[in-house]
Amino acid sequence: MYVIFFYYLCSPIMIQVKDIRKSFGTLEVLKGVRLEVEQGEIVAIVGKSGAGKTTLLQIIGTLDRPDAGQVIVNGVDVFALGEKELARWRNRNIGFIFQFHQLLPEFTALENVMMPGMIAGEKQQVLRERATQLLTELGLSDRLDHKPNQLSGGEKQRVAAARAMMMSPKVILADEPSGSLDEANKRDLHRLLCHLREQYRQTIVIVTHDKELAGIADRILEIRDGVIES
Numbered sequence: 001m002y003v004i005f006f007y008y009l010c011s012p013i014m015i016q017v018k019d020i021r022k023s024f025g026t027l028e029v030l031k032g033v034r035l036e037v038e039q040g041e042i043v044a045i046v047g048k049s050g051a052g053k054t055t056l057l058q059i060i061g062t063l064d065r066p067d068a069g070q071v072i073v074n075g076v077d078v079f080a081l082g083e084k085e086l087a088r089w090r091n092r093n094i095g096f097i098f099q100f101h102q103l104l105p106e107f108t109a110l111e112n113v114m115m116p117g118m119i120a121g122e123k124q125q126v127l128r129e130r131a132t133q134l135l136t137e138l139g140l141s142d143r144l145d146h147k148p149n150q151l152s153g154g155e156k157q158r159v160a161a162a163r164a165m166m167m168s169p170k171v172i173l174a175d176e177p178s179g180s181l182d183e184a185n186k187r188d189l190h191r192l193l194c195h196l197r198e199q200y201r202q203t204i205v206i207v208t209h210d211k212e213l214a215g216i217a218d219r220i221l222e223i224r225d226g227v228i229e230s
């Protein structure tokens with residue numbers, strides 16, 4: 001009991017989702033979703049196609065707004081922010097890893113990783129050093145000047161992970177990150193996500209159909225009929 005109590009004292013709530021509702025036309029996808037994620041926790045969200053997993057992830061990441069409800073990240077009521085302030089906050093606090101990488105084809109791996117810092121207006125030399133460090137940590141020191149079409153699927157996903165880490169965000173959101181990878185690269189991705197949590201104390205929320213990927217999480221939550229079930 002004392003060990004569990006101490007764990008909760010040392011693991012503050014990083015993400016609070018309170019009664020989130022979202023409809024598209026007459027279809028109500030999210031029906032009062034409630035969710036809490038602790039700092040440093042990996043949570044996997046699963047469910048059938050169309051259940052609202054990606055919609056929920058986009059709302060947590062402030063890429064979309066709910067019709068009702070609150071999202072509080074690290075104590076910030078994010079949808080109470082103005083649009084410009086919210087964009088700046090998102091850039092510094094949320095890292096995204098998408099299924100199809102979303103790398104910019106005309107830029108090198110290094111430049112893609114630097115992009116969040118460039119948007120924030122930080123100094124090029126500082127960004128270059130940080131991006132080089134991240135890519136080197138992820139085993140891509142010999143791919144810095146390669147463009148996405150010169151990289152394998154697994155390498156692209158590692159570049160995307162480095163880009164997600166560029167601003168040292170509090171939270172990483174991963175939307176079907178293993179969906180386009182073969183088995184070997186899926187295993188590499190699983191190890192990578194665990195490494196990010198262990199080394200950087202990242203809070204990670206993963207939306208996935210991949211049972212093996214969901215299995216690395218501390219908790220697996222299912223969306224069913226517009227609400228979350230443990």
